[in-house]
Amino acid sequence: MLIDTKEEARRQSEICNACRYCEGYCSVFPSLHSNREFSDGDIIQLANLCHNCRGCYYACQYTAPHEFDLNLPAALAEVRQDSWEAFAYPRFVATHFQKNGMAIALATSLCFAALFVLTQWLGRGNGEGFYAFMSHDLMVVIFAPAFVLPLASLIVSLRRYWLAVDGTRIELSHLHDALRAAANMHNLAGGHGEGCNFEDEDRFTQARRVAHQLVLYGFLLCFASTSSGTILHYAFDLSAPYGLFSLPKLLGVPGGLMLTWGAVWLFRLKLKADPNLGSMAARNGEFGFIALLGFVAASGIVLYIVGQTAWMPLALATHLGAVLAFFLLTPYTKMVHGIYRFAALVRDAQRKTDSNSP
């Protein structure tokens, strides 16, 4: 399977390399055109650099029914998907979740159940607010490993990726370039800044780019909110609940709203997009992941709204269950794309530096 998808991507890349009309769309093509032959590592790097904007597909003179049958976004999506499974640690977990929305839902339900049991019967603390239903210490006992273990897994994966694509020593300028490209989703801008072809064939729109950044920045705000809460708790001995004008709320409420909105938008866009230009195998898992992400955010907002009511324990269990599932599944779901995509951008920055120096 793994060999076939790379072979097909290689066949297509060789045709692209003889054409070069798409050079202006994104980072994939200048990178592709710098090769004459494509090693497995080259193909994996191209696959992870590709943001699936689809500009090259709609501009291509060689798509089916032409006998060259080019569909580079799909070919790279399949390689990308395979590479995430191949680099995952432990590998068999990724095989179960990457392509399977049902498995994601099932795992999430188990997390709900676990948290529900804990909040109802086992974990009662004597704190106030949330901590009345689950002590802060118990939360730490559950969530610290749920954060650290996936992180360790991701570090293993990242290292495997870096070796596969012949990454070199990372310099500050590489990180700077990659951060800039990620910050404005340069690769979904279509080269002319008018966005990508996702929802309506060859029409360029900013929808996917904006929706993605709502999710990205929303997620970062939520993450910052949690981090600020941790700092307040340990460093300043200020524990939750926090008021509306506290740092965790000021970061978390807009973050949660952006994340929810972005996830719903991405879900709808994906329904409109032509599935044949992405990884057909992973489509189900991708929908499952977006749903989970949106649910994490939405349940957080619901928890904030019903925090003072009798619904709070249920909402707390639901939200914490979703968060737990999200963290645990990070290395094995679409969430992992962020890690690889960023690594690919760093690697591409290295390539550009290398090709500019004599």
Add this chain to the structure above:
Amino acid sequence: MKIIRASESYDIVVIGGGNAALCSAITAAEAGATVLILEAAPKAYRGGNSRHTRNFRCMHSEPLGPLIESYSEDEYFNDLMKVTNGETDQGLARMVIRQSEECMPWMERHGVRFQPSLSGTLSLARTNAFFLGGGKALINAYYRTAENLGVDVKYDASVTHLEVDDGEVLYLDYIQREQSFRLSPKAVVVASGGFQADTDWLARAWGPAAKNFLIRGTPYNRGVVLDDLLRQGLEQVGDPTQCHAVAIDGRSPKYDGGIVTRLDCVPFSIVVNKDAERFYDEGEDVWPKRYAIWGRLIAAQPEQIGYAIIDAESLELFMPSVFPPIKADTIEDLAIKMDLPAQKLRATVDKFNASCGDTSGFRPTELDGVSTSGLKPPKTNWARPIIEAPFYGYSLRTGVTFTYLGLKVDENAQCSVGNRPVSNLWAAGETMAGSILGQGYLAGFGMTIGTVFGRIAGKEAAKYAN
């Protein structure tokens, strides 16, 4: 077949679905006309040869969009005269050149996006503006613009006949899904290309060798409308026996291979025919100036095929092509793999190698004067012996780009019969380009003719229809 009189009525019918057709349709629709495009290809193949194009040659007095420095009317005109050997209608040519400058902003307003010169084409950065994504992206943008303006488009709609009587088009017939329809628009624009995809016609014009030619562009340019109009006595222009042809990879598809079938290895190779004999100076000039004559040279060889042979030293001197070269460790093995007489090829290579002299002056990007001595035919530049294994081979065939025969038009893009204009018939694009380009070709000029004349035809047709 029963002909159905179509219930819709349009001011203007545009025949064809490429660049010139869309420029006409957009211009006419913006002038208030109701417009129908009849495109013979299915939607996936819409756009004729425009879908294979990549740039637009543009005059400019100062940096314009992606174009650097300036490109004056006279320089542009001289470039054109050089490639056409003077076979050019000077008045029309200068008009096209002058109008090219205002076309670029017009193109951008109608959705076309440009990009910096592609890698490997830096020599064109001053003269040619490259479409972001290439010609199909341009076509997509124009279809969007046209549809937003209310232009209707029918795909798989082949026009079979225009009834021209007493200097006027009375009606036209087209076939769609095996059903024949008749329309009587007020005006018609013909923008349906040349006839190169009809290889029977090509064989009648050129000789039976044409059956072995490959067609680089769309299989839908079969010249049906052109033939129909010429039979009714419309003024024609351009040598009916000639086509623009280049040497391309012999393994390319029969139709629609487009840009990727281009092979740039000839200057660094020796080229032999089926009998493993050389027949022309491979190093006569830089490739962009010679690829067109190699189409003809190959066409004159037995079975219309040639074989370029290089060694490992030269493999990376040219752009990669779509098919990997045939590779072997010895010249004899390469010959066997390419179905050439092995001993003969060995002898040809040996003789060539023996005639190579001092190669220290070898410069792949310029005429380096590194030449053979005492060899016939000589190789006058880049003559390095072929000795470094592995050896590589590409087969070469003649690839037809377009034909020159077309409808003669005046500066208003209007067609004529006898010495009288046809009151409601205009032509644009490849189908009338012979009015300007008598022979040869200048990169990006086809799109310039199509855009300039497309806009003129659209404007004039709308003026008439209103």
